[in-house]
Amino acid sequence: DTEVTQTPKHLVMGMTNKKSLKCEQHMGHRAMYWYKQKAKKPPELMFVYSYEKLSINESVPSRFSPECPNSSLLNLHLHALQPEDSALYLCASSHRDRGSEQYFGPGTRLTVT
């Protein structure tokens, strides 16, 4: 089973709203990732959690705040976003954070109005 789940599938939010994206995996993976993907572009890495600790922040603006409550869950808290933040947000996980296969969830399509 290589399933990563994400909720919600779609999200529309205003620039003053606060919302959260959720990601879950039950594959025993100890590395989890958030990516952002704009149309016709490859995914861009935002954050990496390794063993529930933040190990990579790719200089992401503070209006994006990740959280890893346990080894199976990953959240992305959103606050005061801009219209240019509209994108597909992808969660991924891997067995280990070094050199192994990453499996993506279905993504959350975010629109900021």
Place this chain on the structure above:
Amino acid sequence: QKEVEQNSGPLSVPEGAIASLNCTYSDRGSQSFFWYRQYSGKSPELIMSIYSNGDKEDGRFTAQLNKASQYVSLLIRDSQPSDSATYLCAVNGPPRDDYKLSFGAGTTVTVRA
């Protein structure tokens, strides 16, 4: 110089033909190489991973790796309309950075019935 480069496409092949996708990477320390398939509006799906020089076959897909030439390719044999998608080449960084996937821009393949 981009870290991972793919033939730009789009690539159009007739049904039943072989689709050939190419990818080069810049960092000689890279250890792990992946091909993802992404249908329009969907998330990337891992279809092949390769770690050592040579060929790796999985069904109609064959990945080829040549570390000396810093080159990885994907062949799709007996192409089907369901293979129409964007294919992303992804490379793990060198050991100091190997939790990060560097993606190519993607090659869009259209299989003509």
